[in-house]
Amino acid sequence: MKKVKIIAGISWAFLCLIMIIILFPGLNSFSVSVSKLPFMKLNPKYSGGEIAKQMITASCTLDIRKPVFNGFFKERNSGFVQLDWHGTIPETIKDSIDYDNDGNKDFCVLIDRKDSKTVLSPFNKKVKGVIISTPTSYGWAVRVGLDKN
Amino acid sequence: MDNVLEKTGMKKSFGKSLLYTLPMFLITFMFMTGGKPNFSDPASALAVLTVFLLVNVLYFFMHYTGKTDRYRAVLFIIFALSLSYTLIHNMLEVRKSMSFSQADILECKIPFCHLVIPMMILPAVFTKSIIFPGSIIGGFANISSMVVLWLIATIVLGRGFCSWGCFYGGWDDGFSRIRKKPVIKKISELWRWMPFAVLIMVALTSALALMPTYCSWICPFKAVTEFEQVTSVESATKAGIFLSLFGGLVIALPVMTRKRTQCSFLCPMGAVNTLANKITPFTVKIDKNSCNECFKCVEVCPLYALTPADIKAGKVSLFCSKCGKCVDACPKKAINYGIRGIPAGTMKNFSRNLFLFVSFLFMAIFSAGSIISTFHGLLKLIF
Amino acid sequence: MTDSFILGLSSGSACLATCGMVLFPYLMAGSAGVKKIVIDLSLFMFTRFLIYFVMATFAWYFGQALFSNAVVRNIVPGILYIVFAILLVWYSIDKNREKDCPVKIVKTVNNQRLVPILLGIVNSFGFCPALFIILTKSATQGTLLQSYLAFLAFFIGSSLWFLPLPLAGKMKKKEVLQNIGILATGLAGIIFMIKGITNLIGGIING
Numbered sequence: 001m002k003k004v005k006i007i008a009g010i011s012w013a014f015l016c017l018i019m020i021i022i023l024f025p026g027l028n029s030f031s032v033s034v035s036k037l038p039f040m041k042l043n044p045k046y047s048g049g050e051i052a053k054q055m056i057t058a059s060c061t062l063d064i065r066k067p068v069f070n071g072f073f074k075e076r077n078s079g080f081v082q083l084d085w086h087g088t089i090p091e092t093i094k095d096s097i098d099y100d101n102d103g104n105k106d107f108c109v110l111i112d113r114k115d116s117k118t119v120l121s122p123f124n125k126k127v128k129g130v131i132i133s134t135p136t137s138y139g140w141a142v143r144v145g146l147d148k149n
Numbered sequence: 150m151d152n153v154l155e156k157t158g159m160k161k162s163f164g165k166s167l168l169y170t171l172p173m174f175l176i177t178f179m180f181m182t183g184g185k186p187n188f189s190d191p192a193s194a195l196a197v198l199t200v201f202l203l204v205n206v207l208y209f210f211m212h213y214t215g216k217t218d219r220y221r222a223v224l225f226i227i228f229a230l231s232l233s234y235t236l237i238h239n240m241l242e243v244r245k246s247m248s249f250s251q252a253d254i255l256e257c258k259i260p261f262c263h264l265v266i267p268m269m270i271l272p273a274v275f276t277k278s279i280i281f282p283g284s285i286i287g288g289f290a291n292i293s294s295m296v297v298l299w300l301i302a303t304i305v306l307g308r309g310f311c312s313w314g315c316f317y318g319g320w321d322d323g324f325s326r327i328r329k330k331p332v333i334k335k336i337s338e339l340w341r342w343m344p345f346a347v348l349i350m351v352a353l354t355s356a357l358a359l360m361p362t363y364c365s366w367i368c369p370f371k372a373v374t375e376f377e378q379v380t381s382v383e384s385a386t387k388a389g390i391f392l393s394l395f396g397g398l399v400i401a402l403p404v405m406t407r408k409r410t411q412c413s414f415l416c417p418m419g420a421v422n423t424l425a426n427k428i429t430p431f432t433v434k435i436d437k438n439s440c441n442e443c444f445k446c447v448e449v450c451p452l453y454a455l456t457p458a459d460i461k462a463g464k465v466s467l468f469c470s471k472c473g474k475c476v477d478a479c480p481k482k483a484i485n486y487g488i489r490g491i492p493a494g495t496m497k498n499f500s501r502n503l504f505l506f507v508s509f510l511f512m513a514i515f516s517a518g519s520i521i522s523t524f525h526g527l528l529k530l531i532f
Numbered sequence: 533m534t535d536s537f538i539l540g541l542s543s544g545s546a547c548l549a550t551c552g553m554v555l556f557p558y559l560m561a562g563s564a565g566v567k568k569i570v571i572d573l574s575l576f577m578f579t580r581f582l583i584y585f586v587m588a589t590f591a592w593y594f595g596q597a598l599f600s601n602a603v604v605r606n607i608v609p610g611i612l613y614i615v616f617a618i619l620l621v622w623y624s625i626d627k628n629r630e631k632d633c634p635v636k637i638v639k640t641v642n643n644q645r646l647v648p649i650l651l652g653i654v655n656s657f658g659f660c661p662a663l664f665i666i667l668t669k670s671a672t673q674g675t676l677l678q679s680y681l682a683f684l685a686f687f688i689g690s691s692l693w694f695l696p697l698p699l700a701g702k703m704k705k706k707e708v709l710q711n712i713g714i715l716a717t718g719l720a721g722i723i724f725m726i727k728g729i730t731n732l733i734g735g736i737i738n739g
Contacts, residue, residue, distance in 0.1 A: 009490025
């Protein structure tokens with residue numbers, strides 16, 4: 001039994017040595033494999049959610065993402081909807097948004113990029129206010145706070 | 150008496166030490182140069198050569214002198230400093246600031262570090278998603294690579310990761326070496342369990358809030374890496390916490406106690422790695438027949454991993470990070486690196502050689518990138 | 533919800549820190565067998581759940597009457613948070629904490645069937661700063677449903693510490709769980725102290 005334990009211990013130690021030696025050359029391929037695991041995707045709270053629809057104008061595109069209410073056990077009562085403007089964005093952005101696809105505009109967002117001022121006019125009582133409004137590497141992004149009910 | 154110690158010690162002759170360094174020399178050469186040294190940029194070539202020599206000289210001395218901790222600590226501390234330098238330099242160059250903006254969060258550009266891992270497990274299981282604004286694959290410090298690196302290193306080294314792989318540990322390790330004698334000598338053993346309390350708190354609260362709470366509210370190393378822009382009372386409070394914890398647990402207490410207090414009393418990853426000590430093949434063993442219970446090892450252990458009760462029982466606790474300080478300090482050579490299954494006091498040289506090769510190789514390759522880039526940056530600054 | 537959950541965690545750990553040695557013999561699996569322990573633990577939990585439900589109702593109604601003024605609503609809870617959080621930290625460092633254990637009363641009860649229910653009652657009403665914080669929080673909630681949800685999260689958080697109890701008999705070192713409990717209590721105290729200070733400063737700045 002003592003000998004078996006010694007052999008098992010040494011074998012495990014050598015296996016670990018091999019793991020360390022192949023870890024760095026194989027890091028890229030291991031990482032790609034890990035990234036394909038089902039849970040390796042960013043929570044919508046961070047990614048902003050899937051793109052629900054796009055509004056394309058002559059110079060820029062507006063992505064309206066799906067509202068995010070993610071919680072640990074169940075959906076939360078408060079969440080947000082993220083809007084992303086890409087392309088050549090005008091100095092002043094003014095867009096009316098129907099985030100829940102019910103055919104009615106839910107809010108209007110007015111952004112003065114020069115002064116970094118954002119004004120939100122809600123037409124729906126579920127719309128709470130601007131959480132984030134910021135320039136990004138691709139243009140401009142806004143997160144608008146929402147109540148679910 | 151000295152002859153007996155010499156025989157049982159780990160010192161090797163010059164030639165034998167060189168021979169033991171040869172595999173490290175070849176592997177690190179391959180990793181640092183890709184097999185083809187590039188001399189087109191002299192500063193870059195000099196940086197690679199310096200780091201290559203540094204790593205191999207340190208490893209050689211581990212064999213030649215039979216001492217582990219002091220040579221490990223040199224690379225470990227340089228790693229911590231260089232990583233902070235690289236990160237800060239990168240952020241100042243790209244963002245012109247050490248703080249990250251709302252846009253960086255929205256675009257998921259925050260570098261990922263291993264400390265987030267305990268917080269992402271529950272959400273990954275229950276919501277099948279990662280609660281961190283970083284990049285899953287590709288880009289600087291992506292989530293997948295860090296998970297792979299930490300997972301393998303932790304399986305192999307257990308809590309040894311905290312002394313051979315963690316790029317933050319070098320900070321309090323460094324500060325704990327400043328004074329020759331501690332000002333504070335006695336700290337209750339109860340505090341060793343604090344990382345577990347922190348782990349429970351941060352793992353559960355992160356799951357509920359779907360936010361890495363340790364990173365957002367506690368992590369002392371935000372002070373030397375990156376943090377949220379101060380735009381409100383809340384973000385100012387967070388910045389205050391980061392700076393106080395860094396000042397207290399990473400600088401002041403290590404200086405006063407000569408212990409790694411942040412690693413011992415706060416880090417939730419330390420708790421996870423402590424549990425991983427159950428599976429790693431490498432351990433530290435006490436030879437009860439040689440031990441005279443002088444408790445010198447208890448005194449020098451930087452992580453409160455050894456208590457007089459542990460020594461009397463002839464067992465090193467799970468908190469051990471295999472830094473080698475106790476091994477170096479033992480006047481009777483009764484405490485040594487070991488391999489699970491091999492009885493204490495036997496095959497000591499074999500166990501030490503194998504452990505040092507595995508752990509040092511990991512640290513050398515893991516740290517090389519950031520140390521080379523720091524040296525390169527410094528060389529460019531000087532010349 | 534998260535705040536309430538942390539409070540629950542700290543309440544459970546505080547309870548474990550003060551009453552662990554009294555609760556263990558009653559609720560952990562020793563010679564009694566796991567089935568009996570699970571039944572006793574379920575009764576204990578159910579009693580606590582019912583009492584928290586009642587508390588949530590009362591706290592919210594009192595809160596509506598007491599915190600009607602907006603300034604009071606911002607500042608008073610901040611101060612209460614800080615006071616109770618300091619008590620929570622004190623609770624974790626007080627070496628005489630075991631003397632404070634209210635559950636000791638149950639030792640005088642002879643009817644073994646009533647013990648888990650009585651333990652649940654005494655445990656829910658027992659002096660604990662975390663309970664006062666959740667009462668304060670519950671009192672300042674907008675709706676009664678939010679008050680119930682806050683107490684539900686508090687209940688879940690506090691219950692987590694009791695779930696390993698049926699296995700505690702098998703644990704070699706029970707004091708490990710107790711030590712972690714004590715430290716988690718202190719940690720929660722610090723978290724709420726910071727939260728209280730942040731709320732208070734935020735409340736003062738924002739009027």
